[in-house]
Amino acid sequence: MAILIDASKRVLVQGITGREGAARTRLMKEYGTNVLAGVTPGRGGQQVEGVPVFDTVAEATEALGVFDVSVLFIPAPLVKSAAFEALAAGVKLLVIVPDRVPLYDVLEIVAEAEARGAAFVGPNTLGLLSPGKGVLGMMGGRAASAREWFFPGPVGVTSRSGGITTSIAYYLARSGLGLSTIVHVGGDSIVGLPHAEVLKRFEADPETECVVLFGEIGTSQEETVAELIASGGFTKPLVAYIGGKAAKRGTRFSHAGAIIEGDRGTYEGKVSLLREVGAHVVDSFADIPAVTARVLNRKTISLPAQPNGQTTSGGQPAMTTTDASSAPEPSLRWHTAVSRIRPNEIRLRGYRIDELMGNVTFSQAIFLALTGDLPSPEVGRLLDAIFVSSIDHGVTPPSALAARTAASTGAPYNAAIAAGLLSINQYHGGAIENSMRMIQHGLELASANSGDFAAAAAALVAEYRQAKRRLPGFGHRLHTADPRTRRLLELAEEVGIAGHGVAMIRAIEAAWAEQGSKPLPVNVDGAIAALLVDLRLPPELANTFFMMARVPGLVAQIHEEKTRERPMRIIHPTEHDYDGPEDRDLTQV
Numbered sequence: 001m002a003i004l005i006d007a008s009k010r011v012l013v014q015g016i017t018g019r020e021g022a023a024r025t026r027l028m029k030e031y032g033t034n035v036l037a038g039v040t041p042g043r044g045g046q047q048v049e050g051v052p053v054f055d056t057v058a059e060a061t062e063a064l065g066v067f068d069v070s071v072l073f074i075p076a077p078l079v080k081s082a083a084f085e086a087l088a089a090g091v092k093l094l095v096i097v098p099d100r101v102p103l104y105d106v107l108e109i110v111a112e113a114e115a116r117g118a119a120f121v122g123p124n125t126l127g128l129l130s131p132g133k134g135v136l137g138m139m140g141g142r143a144a145s146a147r148e149w150f151f152p153g154p155v156g157v158t159s160r161s162g163g164i165t166t167s168i169a170y171y172l173a174r175s176g177l178g179l180s181t182i183v184h185v186g187g188d189s190i191v192g193l194p195h196a197e198v199l200k201r202f203e204a205d206p207e208t209e210c211v212v213l214f215g216e217i218g219t220s221q222e223e224t225v226a227e228l229i230a231s232g233g234f235t236k237p238l239v240a241y242i243g244g245k246a247a248k249r250g251t252r253f254s255h256a257g258a259i260i261e262g263d264r265g266t267y268e269g270k271v272s273l274l275r276e277v278g279a280h281v282v283d284s285f286a287d288i289p290a291v292t293a294r295v296l297n298r299k300t301i302s303l304p305a306q307p308n309g310q311t312t313s314g315g316q317p318a319m320t321t322t323d324a325s326s327a328p329e330p331s332l333r334w335h336t337a338v339s340r341i342r343p344n345e346i347r348l349r350g351y352r353i354d355e356l357m358g359n360v361t362f363s364q365a366i367f368l369a370l371t372g373d374l375p376s377p378e379v380g381r382l383l384d385a386i387f388v389s390s391i392d393h394g395v396t397p398p399s400a401l402a403a404r405t406a407a408s409t410g411a412p413y414n415a416a417i418a419a420g421l422l423s424i425n426q427y428h429g430g431a432i433e434n435s436m437r438m439i440q441h442g443l444e445l446a447s448a449n450s451g452d453f454a455a456a457a458a459a460l461v462a463e464y465r466q467a468k469r470r471l472p473g474f475g476h477r478l479h480t481a482d483p484r485t486r487r488l489l490e491l492a493e494e495v496g497i498a499g500h501g502v503a504m505i506r507a508i509e510a511a512w513a514e515q516g517s518k519p520l521p522v523n524v525d526g527a528i529a530a531l532l533v534d535l536r537l538p539p540e541l542a543n544t545f546f547m548m549a550r551v552p553g554l555v556a557q558i559h560e561e562k563t564r565e566r567p568m569r570i571i572h573p574t575e576h577d578y579d580g581p582e583d584r585d586l587t588q589v
């Protein structure tokens, strides 16, 4: 046996005609997964890899019967409706691969799945794999490699990182330890089947004798595992590694859900709770195979790796045996997913740089570099607007004064730019991140309040007023109706990305006005924050948008300082006059 996927499961693929859907259907089928049908609205009647495509899940079900599992390769904004469609058609397990599914939508899917007695893995999951029996999602890559890497056996794996799921499985198999099922629960803060739910399934699986868990800082998943073990709900040996030991509070550690907030989700807390209930928590990732072998009372076997990192074919253990207590040497090999450089070829997030050049804007390329997703030209237009909105704001902001001051000392351009950037902090250019976090807090309150944005915003404003905290992203020392705010929010509607983020910031503005205070309009930072929430950017990147936008303005200020002013002059912050071009109109260009 295995859990969640085996050769008997009847599998549907939603989004089968898309780029990933089609490619992964081929790999899943090659591995032996019983993929019976696919769904893409408007593509009914087509075939993908010999699999019939239907317009709706209901039509596929009517033709072929109820499916056990549906794997979703559907862009994040469309996931909720597709998941609801599959659940309504009686599918009991969904694998939601896409990342950036809105938190609020995930909460709704949780409720719908619960109501229908169903479950889901993900979102933001690489999927799961039961060696020799089946794979769902993108786990394992090429079928031939997956067959060679992983073989059936007694160890289950549950992990909050996709890449690390396969790494753990690979190193266990390299040490001669077979696997029952390997599961990537997903990298987001809310997932359908967190560790504890996966462990309950491993507990019921006779083939699984022991489980390896890869946890991370943030969320309460590992704490819940400790509770499950303490209550007797999981009785098999658990080997655990917790990532994020060095991460500071408030810093996201690679995945959306891996962030310590307040005192919750800390590395130390998780490790001590797991150790208290008897889990074997290892300090070094490299110790996982040896400790797993020890708790299973087996010896490890080292299979030599081929130059490409794969095992020898057939996985025959010709090799050396080592005592289970001696850990293998940790590998120095690390990974990057930003760009790949080969002779005469440069690729950014998979795209050829010479193909991007002249075909996408700088803003689109920036978004691609940061997130891995190439935005549409329309979203690119909105990103351009964000960058243009913050390019310069006169000589009085601290960053411009710092850059000019450094320039007047004879500092080169790079040093003067750095001086400007170094003065962008909490009180200058730093409100976007805090504003994003406030909006996200508002959305969490709304989801706990049956989706009532107005009530959530009122509660949030009351919370800030009581704590005498300023609302980040509201008010301006000079502008009462910031022209940038209106334009950005207008553009967000125009290009169709205005969603929960924009709705929440507007609800907060209205709630503030209602609570009898003087008007406090959304400022440019608040507008950018709302847009970045709707573009699913992580808050810790927010202020870098301001920095990237401001660099050209700083260069202009530095150049003017160097070419017009004498060195070491006294730079008065407000005693200056404008002598540039008179007001101009873009329509006259």
Ligand SMILES: CC(C)(COP(=O)(O)OP(=O)(O)OC[C@H]1O[C@@H](n2cnc3c(N)ncnc32)[C@H](O)[C@@H]1OP(=O)(O)O)[C@@H](O)C(=O)NCCC(=O)NCCS
Binding pocket: 014, 015, 016, 017, 018, 019, 020, 021, 039, 040, 041, 043, 072, 073, 074, 075, 076, 078, 081, 082, 097, 098, 099, 124, 125, 126, 162, 163
């Ligand atoms: C989900 C994801 C893979 C889709 O990417 P993609 O395959 O490049 O997207 P495409 O636009 O080519 O395909 C999506 C398909 O879904 C279809 N679709 C949209 N709504 C649908 C619905 N309700 N039901 C079924 N199909 C639907 C689209 O029509 C499209 O098919 P088409 O191209 O034939 O029109 C991508 O959005 C994503 O999230 N990637 C990140 C995945 C990831 O990293 N996960 C975590 C791993 S650790």
